[in-house]
Amino acid sequence: MKLLEGKKALIFGIANKRSIAWGIGENLHAHGAEVGFSYGIPQLERRVMPLAESIGADFVEKCDVSSDEEVAEVFAKAKERFGEIDILVHSIGYALREDLAGRFVDTSREGFRIAMDISAYSLVSLAKAAAPLMPNGGSIMSMTYYGSEKVVPHYNVMGVAKAALEASTRYLAADLGPQNIRVNAISAGPIKTLAAAGIAGFRKMLHYSEERAPLRRNVDADEVGRTAVWLSSDLSSGVTGEVIYVDAGFNILGMPEPPEAWE
Ligand code: NAD
Ligand code: 0WE
Numbered sequence: 001m002k003l004l005e006g007k008k009a010l011i012f013g014i015a016n017k018r019s020i021a022w023g024i025g026e027n028l029h030a031h032g033a034e035v036g037f038s039y040g041i042p043q044l045e046r047r048v049m050p051l052a053e054s055i056g057a058d059f060v061e062k063c064d065v066s067s068d069e070e071v072a073e074v075f076a077k078a079k080e081r082f083g084e085i086d087i088l089v090h091s092i093g094y095a096l097r098e099d100l101a102g103r104f105v106d107t108s109r110e111g112f113r114i115a116m117d118i119s120a121y122s123l124v125s126l127a128k129a130a131a132p133l134m135p136n137g138g139s140i141m142s143m144t145y146y147g148s149e150k151v152v153p154h155y156n157v158m159g160v161a162k163a164a165l166e167a168s169t170r171y172l173a174a175d176l177g178p179q180n181i182r183v184n185a186i187s188a189g190p191i192k193t194l195a196a197a198g199i200a201g202f203r204k205m206l207h208y209s210e211e212r213a214p215l216r217r218n219v220d221a222d223e224v225g226r227t228a229v230w231l232s233s234d235l236s237s238g239v240t241g242e243v244i245y246v247d248a249g250f251n252i253l254g255m256p257e258p259p260e261a262w263e
Contacts, residue, residue: 002032003233008082012038012063012126013091013143016047018193020143021091023221024228029055031229033087038063038074040092065092065122066114075129087232088130090142093195094118095158100199104156115157120164127172127183137180139232142169143224144185144243146251154199166243173241182240184231189219189247212256214249 009028014021014037025035036059039048045062052060059081063074078085095115099107123142130140147155148162166185173183189209196202210218227246230236245251 003229003235004028004031004033004087007033007086007232008084009033009035009087009089009232010038010059010078010082010085010130011035011089011091012065013089013093014039014048014051015044015194017051018191018221019091020188020191020193020221020224021089022051023223023225024089024091025051025057025225026055027222027225027229028087028232029057031233033232034082036060036078036082040064065126066118068125071122071125071129075133079133082133084135085130085133086136086138088126088134088138088140089228090123090126090140092118092122093143093158093161095156095161097198099157100154102154102156104159107157112157112160115161116164119158119161120168123165123168124172127176127181131176131179131181134179134181138182139236140172140176140181140183141228141231142185144187146187146189146247148187149251154201169243170241177240182231182236184236184239184241185243186224186227186231187243187245187247187251188224189213189250191219191221191224193221209248209250212250212253213247214252217248219246219248 011021011025029035035057037052038061061074061077063070096111099111127140144162144165147159148166169183169185190205206218224246
């Protein structure tokens with residue numbers, strides 16, 4: 001009997017084979033879960049369909065999470081297809097490109113609103129829509145990043161949105177806990193996905209963390225997916241409202257390695 005046998009998962013935020021959402025989907029499927037996917041924009045269908053098919057996932061629906069109507073529609077379809085679900089994965093983040101460069105202090109009102117709406121509020125709206133499909137409890141998780149806690153150059157308004165996402169995780173965990181629905185976030189180290197591809201200096205950031213992280217390497221979407229299996233399973237039944245780090249230990253450091261002069 002596989003760990004997630006009989007469980008049904010809905011995964012939001014797949015774009016291509018590099019997506020963390022795909023690393024999670026593959027692993028949930030490998031451990032026996034039935035998986036459905038949702039993607040954000042029509043152009044992604046072409047890339048997402050063959051991936052979904054390769055693991056026998058027939059539920060693949062577009063949903064722009066900035067639209068209440070689209071969220072309602074995708075959950076109506078999920079109810080039709082799955083009846084109940086056990087696992088909800090939120091793997092969505094977006095800010096205006098201009099807000100991921102330069103100074104945070106220059107963030108526009110509209111840029112701030114968009115980042116908060118798509119990257120943080122959407123977890124609240126998906127959790128609210130998913131809860132009625134989880135009558136026997138469930139596990140909800142989202143993806144976050146260390147830039148929510150400490151200043152990471154150019155992460156800017158996304159750091160603020162991730163702080164809101166992490167705080168929302170705690171409030172949702174408190175609200176939904178009595179229904180045995182757990183809500184957690186995975187804080188992943190930097191991974192070269194579509195969302196990271198366009199970021200100036202991302203390669204240098206990967207080298208920076210690879211050289212300093214306690215494990216002296218970066219993490220990949222498959223490792224995030226394996227932690228998602230644990231959060232999805234009854235092995236983590238006592239864990240809710242938490243941020244779980246999958247970052248090769250980078251977050252524990254208070255200072256980089258001592259310079260040679262100290263040794
Ligand atoms: P990705 O580009 O593969 O995934 C991001 C997804 O968000 C895309 O599928 C995109 O279509 C979707 N999205 C954007 N706006 C949307 C909208 N309005 N409606 C629906 N979907 C929308 O990149 P990824 O790195 O896999 O990102 C997934 C999550 O992981 C994000 O929350 C990101 O912040 C987080 N994360 C990424 C890293 C990293 O270094 N790659 C590290 C830590 C956390
Ligand atoms: O959450 C993210 C990135 C999310 C993201 C990426 C983009 C690129 C394309 C949100 N919005 C957009 N908008 C676009 O137009 N990460 C954790 C990856 C990431 O992004 C950074 C990082 C890291 C790490 C940006 C600056 C500094 C570090």
